[in-house]
Amino acid sequence: MSNSELQSRASAGVIAPGSASMNWVRSAKSHLAAWGPPIVTFAIVAVIWQLLALGNPYVLPTLDAVGSNIVSNPGMYWQNFLVTAQEIAIGAGAGILAGFVLAVLMAELPILERAMMPLMVTIMVTPVVAIAPALVVAFGFGMAPKYIVTGLVVFFPMLVNSLAGLKSVDARAHDVLKTLHASRWEIFRELRFPGSMPFFFAGLRIAFPLSVVGAAVAEFAAAGQQAGLGSLLTIAAAQANLPVTWACIALLCLTGVLLVAVLAVIRRYVLWWSEDGA
Amino acid sequence: MQSGISSAATQLVSEEVGVEVSHVTKGFGPEGAKLVVLNDVSFSIKRGEFVSVIGPSGCGKSTLLRLVAGLTEADHGTVTVHGEAIRTATRHKSVGLVPQSPALLPWRTVHDNVSLPIRVNSKANVDRRLRDPRQILSSFGLGHAVDKYPFQLSGGMQQRVAIARAFVFDPMVLLMDEPFSALDEMNRDQQRMGLLEFWQSNRKSVMFVTHSVPEAIILSDRIVVMAAHPGRIAEIIDVDLPRPRDENVYATDAFRDLEGYVRNSLKSVMAPGQAA
Ligand SMILES: Nc1ncnc2c1ncn2[C@@H]1O[C@H](COP(=O)(O)OP(=O)(O)OP(=O)(O)O)[C@@H](O)[C@H]1O
Numbered sequence: 001m002s003n004s005e006l007q008s009r010a011s012a013g014v015i016a017p018g019s020a021s022m023n024w025v026r027s028a029k030s031h032l033a034a035w036g037p038p039i040v041t042f043a044i045v046a047v048i049w050q051l052l053a054l055g056n057p058y059v060l061p062t063l064d065a066v067g068s069n070i071v072s073n074p075g076m077y078w079q080n081f082l083v084t085a086q087e088i089a090i091g092a093g094a095g096i097l098a099g100f101v102l103a104v105l106m107a108e109l110p111i112l113e114r115a116m117m118p119l120m121v122t123i124m125v126t127p128v129v130a131i132a133p134a135l136v137v138a139f140g141f142g143m144a145p146k147y148i149v150t151g152l153v154v155f156f157p158m159l160v161n162s163l164a165g166l167k168s169v170d171a172r173a174h175d176v177l178k179t180l181h182a183s184r185w186e187i188f189r190e191l192r193f194p195g196s197m198p199f200f201f202a203g204l205r206i207a208f209p210l211s212v213v214g215a216a217v218a219e220f221a222a223a224g225q226q227a228g229l230g231s232l233l234t235i236a237a238a239q240a241n242l243p244v245t246w247a248c249i250a251l252l253c254l255t256g257v258l259l260v261a262v263l264a265v266i267r268r269y270v271l272w273w274s275e276d277g278a
Numbered sequence: 279m280q281s282g283i284s285s286a287a288t289q290l291v292s293e294e295v296g297v298e299v300s301h302v303t304k305g306f307g308p309e310g311a312k313l314v315v316l317n318d319v320s321f322s323i324k325r326g327e328f329v330s331v332i333g334p335s336g337c338g339k340s341t342l343l344r345l346v347a348g349l350t351e352a353d354h355g356t357v358t359v360h361g362e363a364i365r366t367a368t369r370h371k372s373v374g375l376v377p378q379s380p381a382l383l384p385w386r387t388v389h390d391n392v393s394l395p396i397r398v399n400s401k402a403n404v405d406r407r408l409r410d411p412r413q414i415l416s417s418f419g420l421g422h423a424v425d426k427y428p429f430q431l432s433g434g435m436q437q438r439v440a441i442a443r444a445f446v447f448d449p450m451v452l453l454m455d456e457p458f459s460a461l462d463e464m465n466r467d468q469q470r471m472g473l474l475e476f477w478q479s480n481r482k483s484v485m486f487v488t489h490s491v492p493e494a495i496i497l498s499d500r501i502v503v504m505a506a507h508p509g510r511i512a513e514i515i516d517v518d519l520p521r522p523r524d525e526n527v528y529a530t531d532a533f534r535d536l537e538g539y540v541r542n543s544l545k546s547v548m549a550p551g552q553a554a
Pocket residue numbers: 306307315334335336337338339340341342
């Protein structure tokens with residue numbers, strides 16, 4: 001539709017057909033079509049926020065107050081971000097790996113799935129918010145409870161999704177491999193593992209944002225000791241320091257957005273062959 | 279060239295047994311309430327012989343093929359390939375399978391899909407005349423597609439890749455379960471002719487499941503007609519059309535006579551009130 005519009009304008013002599021300027025206009029237009037609506041939504045929310053904040057200075061900070069607070073203390077936020085990022089990298093990394101490895105074992109040994117799945121479900125329905133303080137008691141205020149909570153949060157979605165993927169093999173390709181007397185390892189290498197990747201990435205799509213939640217919750221439980229955006233947030237909230245509180249929230253949110261964006265890029269490289277690869 | 283293949287081809291039908299299915303019975307379901315799918319089925323395929331299996335839907339053709347592929351086990355009876363029990367035969371990579379859908383690996387190139395049988399169970403590669411995947415692909419008219427991915431190929435081309443994958447490791451026996459059924463009629467005829475041509479210069483024992491009477495006739499040396507409920511062999515029909523064959527065979531009187539005969543045989547098998 002926008003193309004025909006462009007063409008009619010072009011024939012009217014406004015833009016020469018096929019010219020560089022026309023191509024530029026076209027790509028600018030398509031960019032606008034993709035980015036325009038969400039930008040408008042964000043802009044409206046920002047305006048409403050700003051109006052509410054100006055009317056209720058003790059409830060919400062203004063956006064410029066939050067922004068200037070971050071800009072004036074870049075070192076502090078960066079240090080705390082690094083701590084949280086480390087918790088996510090190590091904790092979620094271990095949780096993702098553990099979930100996948102256990103899924104592989106369960107897929108290869110069905111008895112293991114029957115034996116362990118009820119326990120896994122029991123652990124996972126226990127709220128992390130409840131586990132975190134108990135882990136602080138057990139492991140102290142160091143990094144260990146943060147790794148464990150973050151890992152625990154991503155473990156289950158990775159386990160369930162990977163297991164579903166490893167089991168969803170193309171039955172006919174499996175027949176072909178069986179007829180060739182391929183070993184278990186060969187079937188895993190050639191079919192199960194690569195075939196499970198779409199499910200694995202669906203698990204990561206859940207696990208990545210959850211890992212931010214896990215790290216923040218773990219820091220809430222142990223606030224006051226270790227750095228981290230979650231700890232900083234708790235302390236600032238206790239002092240009713242609104243700009244710092246909201247700056248931490250904004251940075252945690254940004255971390256999640258960044259993780260999801262990175263995942264989308266990796267997914268495109270790994271899963272280009274999948275139908276829903278984009 | 280043509281006559282050379284012709285004389286070689288006629289010699290290549292050996293009297294030695296390639297596949298031997300003897301008194302095979304197979305049922306599904308729990309003991310006691312078992313549904314008998316195959317009842318006392320016996321037939322054999324000579325080395326280098328092309329045998330088609332035809333019959334009504336649900337008569338157990340795929341089940342029979344899976345038994346010969348070693349994918350399921352018979353309740354009674356035995357299956358042997360070149361004298362070996364089927365378990366031993368698959369361990370030696372003696373059987374190639376072309377399933378109903380191409381079942382290619384989407385993350386592998388056409389070349390790497392075709393070389394899959396060479397990559398796995400490589401112990402069985404010794405003393406074997408493995409084919410060059412590129413060469414076999416070009417003889418299937420896919421030389422230009424070697425480095426493409428399956429999703430870049432049409433359905434007919436994908437199925438040809440699946441057939442090349444079954445031929446590449448030079449198995450003694452090829453099993454094909456309606457390999458062309460997902461293709462449109464024009465494409466199907468083209469693929470059928472391609473298989474016929476390739477097989478005529480690379481004679482293997484073939485078990486070919488199909489629903490198409492003309493397909494069974496033009497390809498086969500013999501046609502096994504099956505009846506259902508329970509699955510059993512109703513008749514085995516010799517196809518004594520000279521080889522090598524090409525699409526001109528469709529127009530001959532001998533072909534039409536045979537077609538009428540096979541259709542009659544199928545009709546009597548499918549007749550209502552047929553005693554089980
Ligand atoms: N794994 C299984 N479990 C239970 N029943 C089965 C199984 N496999 C096949 N059957 C049954 O066995 C019968 C024969 O199936 P089979 O697939 O061999 O038939 P077919 O001749 O290949 O049919 P079609 O022409 O439709 O492909 C059917 O009634 C089917 O429901």
